Amino acid sequence: MPRFARLFEAAADTLHAFYRAVSEANLDGLMDLWIDEEFVSYICPDGSHLHGLDQIRSGLAKQFELSRTAIEPLDIRVYDSLGTIVYAVAEAHRAAGENDVPEMVFSTYVMVHERGEWRIAHIHSSVMPAKAADQFATRLHRDQGPLH
Template sequence: MPRFARLFEAAADTLNAYYQAIAEGNIDSVMALWIDEEFATFICADGSHLSGLDSIRAGLSAQLESRPVTVEPLDIRVYDSLGTVVYAIAEAHQPVEPSSTPTMVFSTYVMVHERGEWRIAHIHASAMPDEAAGQVAAKMRHGQGPLH
């Protein structure tokens, strides 16, 4: 096994911790995963742009309070290099209300290795157009994965 294998697996641990913290609505746990720099940014699926940790905390707190959600990754593409990992993911954002329909989202997560840990530096989420969401669903049903 190459020396770097565990290094990049740890980035996946950070992503999984993010999904878990979002599902729990735990803003402190979510924010603990971000890089400790004010250049951190989050472009939300609704188009809002959060720049800096205070803005990200406020924006995520408002989103989690008004519409709690679980995030299910449907397809993950990983691009890694020393010190940086980028995830391109097709996700289903399922509201906690059982009768609600999930929102299909394309998300990109940029993680950097900082002080021995993987931290989120940037998230860019875009709502999938209905046509693309239909294509993703059809490919998933046929076992192809959404991005083939």
């Protein structure tokens, strides 16, 4: 496999590590995925804006206190260039232990290649409008875990 192809596959590993860390409520593991810069930002599905590593850490800690969440990617679009990858993902967010209808979310992940690794620089998530949520709900994988 050409080295260039593997470069972009490694970004997918970072995205999967993000999903795994969220489902395990692993705050330290999650924070290790972010680029070490204060310009990082995270717009959460509830609309709150977190800027900088300290705000992101405290916001995620509060979220994990409320509940653990499994994220199921339903549709992934990838836009890449040599040093940046953008994932546009339709996701189902489900609180751990709940079998109710999940919250359907559009998320955009911006990752940059830094010191040989892909790191998250920005996440923007928003709840899907009802019509879009209905379209993506047909893709839900029942009882298979967050990464299937």
